[in-house]
Amino acid sequence: MKLYIAEKPSLARAIAAVLPKPQQNQDGYIQLANGDCVSWCIGHLLENAEPQDYQAQFKQWRASDLPIVPESWQLKAKSNTKKQLGILSKLIKKADTLVHAGDPDREGQLLVDEVIAHCKTAQAKRKATQRLLISDLNPSAVKKALSKLESNQNYVALSTSALARSRADWLYGLNLTRAYTLQAQQVGYQGVLSVGRVQTPVLGLVVRRDKAIDEFVSKPYYQVLAHVKIDENTGFTAQWQPSEACAPHQDEEGRILNKALAEHVVKQIHQQDAVIEKAEQKNKQQAAPLPYNLSALQIDAAKIFGLSAQDTLSVCQALYEKHKLITYPRSDCRYLPNEHFSQAQTVTSAIANNVSELSQACQQANLQQRSKAWNDKKVDAHHAIIPTSKKTSAQLSASELKIYQLIAKQYLIQFYPAWQYQDSQIECVIKNGHFLAKHRQTLDLGWKALIGVSKKSPELNKPALPKVKKGDIYLCTHGELLEKMTQPPEAFTDASLLAAMTGISRHVSDPNIRKILKETDGLGTEATRASIIELLFKRQFLQRNGKKIKATQTGKALIETLPEALTLPDMTAQWEVSLEAICQKQLNYQRFITPLLDNLNQLVKLSQQAAPDALKKAAENQPKTKSRFTKSRSQYSKAKSSKAKSSKAKSSKAKSSKAKSAKATSSKTKSSGTKRSLYAKKGK
Numbered sequence: 001m002k003l004y005i006a007e008k009p010s011l012a013r014a015i016a017a018v019l020p021k022p023q024q025n026q027d028g029y030i031q032l033a034n035g036d037c038v039s040w041c042i043g044h045l046l047e048n049a050e051p052q053d054y055q056a057q058f059k060q061w062r063a064s065d066l067p068i069v070p071e072s073w074q075l076k077a078k079s080n081t082k083k084q085l086g087i088l089s090k091l092i093k094k095a096d097t098l099v100h101a102g103d104p105d106r107e108g109q110l111l112v113d114e115v116i117a118h119c120k121t122a123q124a125k126r127k128a129t130q131r132l133l134i135s136d137l138n139p140s141a142v143k144k145a146l147s148k149l150e151s152n153q154n155y156v157a158l159s160t161s162a163l164a165r166s167r168a169d170w171l172y173g174l175n176l177t178r179a180y181t182l183q184a185q186q187v188g189y190q191g192v193l194s195v196g197r198v199q200t201p202v203l204g205l206v207v208r209r210d211k212a213i214d215e216f217v218s219k220p221y222y223q224v225l226a227h228v229k230i231d232e233n234t235g236f237t238a239q240w241q242p243s244e245a246c247a248p249h250q251d252e253e254g255r256i257l258n259k260a261l262a263e264h265v266v267k268q269i270h271q272q273d274a275v276i277e278k279a280e281q282k283n284k285q286q287a288a289p290l291p292y293n294l295s296a297l298q299i300d301a302a303k304i305f306g307l308s309a310q311d312t313l314s315v316c317q318a319l320y321e322k323h324k325l326i327t328y329p330r331s332d333c334r335y336l337p338n339e340h341f342s343q344a345q346t347v348t349s350a351i352a353n354n355v356s357e358l359s360q361a362c363q364q365a366n367l368q369q370r371s372k373a374w375n376d377k378k379v380d381a382h383h384a385i386i387p388t389s390k391k392t393s394a395q396l397s398a399s400e401l402k403i404y405q406l407i408a409k410q411y412l413i414q415f416y417p418a419w420q421y422q423d424s425q426i427e428c429v430i431k432n433g434h435f436l437a438k439h440r441q442t443l444d445l446g447w448k449a450l451i452g453v454s455k456k457s458p459e460l461n462k463p464a465l466p467k468v469k470k471g472d473i474y475l476c477t478h479g480e481l482l483e484k485m486t487q488p489p490e491a492f493t494d495a496s497l498l499a500a501m502t503g504i505s506r507h508v509s510d511p512n513i514r515k516i517l518k519e520t521d522g523l524g525t526e527a528t529r530a531s532i533i534e535l536l537f538k539r540q541f542l543q544r545n546g547k548k549i550k551a552t553q554t555g556k557a558l559i560e561t562l563p564e565a566l567t568l569p570d571m572t573a574q575w576e577v578s579l580e581a582i583c584q585k586q587l588n589y590q591r592f593i594t595p596l597l598d599n600l601n602q603l604v605k606l607s608q609q610a611a612p613d614a615l616k617k618a619a620e621n622q623p624k625t626k627s628r629f630t631k632s633r634s635q636y637s638k639a640k641s642s643k644a645k646s647s648k649a650k651s652s653k654a655k656s657s658k659a660k661s662a663k664a665t666s667s668k669t670k671s672s673g674t675k676r677s678l679y680a681k682k683g684k
Contacts (some may be wrong), residue, residue, distance in 0.1 A: 002036040003095035004132070004578050005112050007102045010321040012040035014137040015101060018146065028087035037091055041102075046087045046118055048073035048170045057069050063182050067175040071596060073167060075118060087466065088682050089119045098129040100152045102382035103224045105330060106583070107527060107585045109155050110162035118582050120204040127379035131155055135328035135382045137320065138390050144278055158381075161582040164592050168575065171393035172601055179607035187612050189619040195541055197572055198524045199532050200559075204567030205500055206492055206553045216488035221255035222262035226435045228274045228428065234466045235477075236429055238274075238435035240265055255486070269430045276472040277434075278427040285420045288413035288447040289332035290373050290383035294504045294526040297406065299590040300493035303403050309498055309530035315403045316385070323400070324390050325354065326407055336380035336386065341370060342413065346389040349379040351408045353391040355401070358408055361450050365415035373414050386411045392409065407618065426464040430476050439465045494533075501529050504569050523569050553618050560614035563619040564608050571599075 006012035012030065020033040029039035036191060051058030051068050053076065058068055077085050092098065098116060102108035116126060129152040132146045176195040184193050224240035242249075249258035256262050292300075301312040316329035346365045352359040373384065385410050396404060420443040430433050440661035441464055442448075453460065468474075492500065500506075501523040524532050536542040551559075555658060559567050575596075581587035 001095050002097045003091050004036070004038040004099040004101050005092075005115070006038065006040040007108050007111060007250050008042060009040045009128070010266060010319075010603075011101060011103075011134065011137065012038045013140050014134070014324075015132075015146075016141050018143045019405050022130055024270065028084050029091060030491070031558045037095070038241070039088055039091055039677060040084070041111055041115060042064045042081050042084055044107075044114075045074040045078060045081045045088070046111075046114050047078055048126060048166065049076045051174065061178050061182055062269075063179065063608055066179055067171070067597075067600050068178075069171060069600075069635075075114060077342055079452050085115070085118075088115055092116060092119045094429075095125075098125060099132050099149065100129055100155075101132040101134065103330065104133045104135055104328060105163070105527065106158050106162035106525075108159040109406055110166070113152075113159040114163075126152060129153075135331070136388050137324045138388050140389065151602060155666075157585045160589055164582060164589050165575070165579055168593065168596055169197060170573070171596070173601060175320065176566070176607065177605055180558070180610070180612070183610050183612045184561070184615045184619070187616045189385060189612070190278065190613045190622055193554075193560065195558075195566065195576065196532075199529070199536055200562065200566055201504075201569040201572060202497070202501060202523060202532055203536055203551065203555050205548060206497070206542060207556050207567075209489055209492055209622045210551050210556070213488045213491060218485045218487070219257065219318050220483055220485055221251065221252075221257055222259055223256070223482040223484065224262050224265045224269075225482060226269050226274065226428075226430055226476045227478055227480065229475050229477050230466050230468070234508050235474075236426060236437045236465050238426065238437040241434045241451055243434070249406060251486075259261075259483070262481055265433060266481050272431045272476050274428045274430045274435070274474045274476045275476070276426065276428050278425070278470060279468045281422055281424045283443065285418035285421050287418050288371060288416060290371075290588075291336065291386050291414065292407060292410050293331050293334045293384060294329060295332070295498060295529060296334065297385060297403070297410075298530065299495050299498050299502075300406060301403060302493065306494075307399065307403075308494050308533075309613050310534045311399070312528045315397075315399045319400055319404055320408075323392060323394060323396070325350075325388055325392060326387060327386055329382075330384055330527040331382045333382055334373070335375045336373050336383050337373050337379050339374050340383070341374050343389060343533075347387055348412065348415075350389050351387050351389045351412065354387075355405055355408060358405065358412070361409070361655070365412050366417075367415055369417075370415040404568055413447035413450055416450060417444065419446040419448045420444040423603050426465055439463075439466055439660055452510075458460075458535045491545075491550060493549060497533065497549055498529060501532075504573075523572055552621045553621060554615075557612075557614040557618040561610060563610075566603070 004012070004013060004015050007229070010390075016030045016032065016038040021037065022033055022268070026037075029037050031037050049070075053074060054068075054070055058065060092115075098121070100109075100112045100116070102110075102112040116129065130149040131152040131154065132149055134142055134546065136142070166680070171615065173194070173196045177192065180193045180195055181191075226238045226240065227235065229235045246256065246261065249256055249261050251257055298309045299306075300313045301307040302309065307315075313329070319326045320329050331633065348362040348365055352362040385407055387404070422441045422443055424439045424441070426437040428437075439462055490496070500659060504523045523529075536555070537544075541558065542554055543550055543552050565571065572670055578587055578592045582589065582592060602630040
């Protein structure tokens with residue numbers, strides 16, 4: 001019997017749909033006509049064991065126990081999916097051949113591999129396991145994938161990388177969360193201060209931006225414009241370009257801060273000759289941007305529709321799993337395989353059917369045009385997010401329709417001509433001062449006709465520059481002084497915070513770290529960025545003020561308490577390089593984890609020396625009611641169960657005020673133990 005193990009039920013159903021019929025729906029799997037079976041995980045069926053699963057004493061949070069490092073790592077079944085794990089275990093034992101059908105990424109590889117290993121599968125069977133890679137749930141795409149099964153051994157390194165990341169996050173998050181929470185208790189803070197190697201640098205970004213805004217002092221700066229007359233009806237305006245001699249009067253961005261200097265220039269150029277030093281016009285063009293990966297889609301959806309990263313991901317999952325209208329959404333790739341080019345006709349036909357507003361755009365697309373998006377060398381396990389060839393009559397929700405249209409347009413513009421424009425520039429000298437005039441004029445909108453052009457685009461509002469040539473002399477009729485005020489940095493929004501996470505190198509000063517981050521995917525992965533942002537809101541480290549994302553007082557206090565190294569993306573950059581090296585078989589697990597443990601020991605020692613004074617104010621302003629960290633039933637079911645047993649053991653007389661006082665004391669002593677265990681399990 002051949003057993004197909006999908007990552008989730010929707011994928012299992014898509015696989016079964018193209019396999020032998022008739023089929024029988026069994027409890028937790030689908031039985032095919034030929035005796036083969038298709039079953040599924042429900043995401044991760046297993047999770048890292050908690051500290052108390054290794055040693056009972058670790059249930060209580062004590063600084064003397066840190067760092068907690070398992071000698072032999074253990075996984076345990078998730079309570080809500082134990083039944084499905086049991087079903088899979090029985091099927092794996094019966095099967096002659098296994099087919100791994102996890103999602104085409106690191107986590108998808110690991111979650112099925114760990115189930116196969118957990119079921120103590122024979123080594124020979126594990127080595128013979130095949131790998132099925134599916135990024136499109138429509139029947140034709142699934143059939144094609146089934147015809148290209150590979151050996152699962154080809155993806156061992158991918159699984160090892162995901163395993164290393166999972167364990168490293170556990171070690172880092174659990175130990176440092178406990179360490180700093182215990183320190184915070186010394187100043188009366190109640191609750192959990194979670195620390196994670198990704199979430200904490202993201203919080204650090206917001207805290208530092210808020211601080212820059214709060215401390216910003218607006219200052220005036222000055223620009224000088226020269227109004228040059230060509231004839232009675234023609235002229236141009238050029239801006240003064242300060243020379244190096246003006247450096248003492250400029251800020252770090254080159255803006256003139258000395259009003260007297262600017263006024264002097266205005267007077268000097270009045271009714272003076274403007275000698276043309278250089279005049280050029282260049283025709284240029286820009287090809288359409290590549291199809292979306294998840295982060296690029298989330299950024300555009302936030303800018304255009306105001307959707308959060310998590311909202312966009314949820315909509316994408318529905319379009320992928322429920323409607324089968326888009327390809328695998330958690331992709332970090334913006335390229336397409338060459339073979340996909342031949343499917344353009346069926347994909348555009350589906351778009352025209354599914355969104356009538358885009359039917360004309362589909363007709364105008366030149367399907368013979370091949371953009372740089374089709375490139376096998378740029379495609380690994382998964383490709384860019386694009387529409388599938390499925391035609392549907394289903395009614396999409398408003399959000400589903402918006403996101404589908406975004407993805408469809410980004411695909412269609414691959415078949416549109418380049419945006420063509422002309423850049424003009426005039427350089428002139430007036431009374432020994434250099435002045436510059438620039439203009440950009442669109443010649444052909446090309447792909448921008450489909451995307452749309454902002455009414456604020458400068459090329460739509462500025463008049464074109466006149467034709468002049470080097471050596472021409474015209475009259476500067478007068479100078480003009482512009483007084484402007486420096487503006488504070490803008491607060492983060494969903495779009496800009498996502499952009500900062502993907503382009504984190506722009507926020508790093510160390511050139512070596514910046515180079516590493518440019519070559520990696522930034523902070524987090526396509527699959528985790530949305531959840532990391534939402535986690536910071538859930539833990540009340542971030543809050544929304546309209547579209548603005550701001551740090552809470554607790555979030556600010558945490559970043560102020562932590563050593564700076566924990567709040568910067570440098571360590572994550574180094575991790576990502578190492579994890580990718582494991583994927584490429586250039587580094588092994590042990591060489592990654594050993595230096596990490598050395599660093600963890602040092603960080604724990606630092607935490608025990610920290611003085612959490614910044615948290616005093618946060619502690620003073622905490623509500624006197626029950627801590628928000630005790631409200632989640634799912635997270636603290638064990639603690640509540642323990643209390644319930646204790647309560648049942650008491651006699652009816654224990655309802656007295658004395659018993660209530662004892663219960664309150666018991667609750668207080670447990671606050672550093674079971675109530676926090678699950679908050680520290682994952683350290684992303």
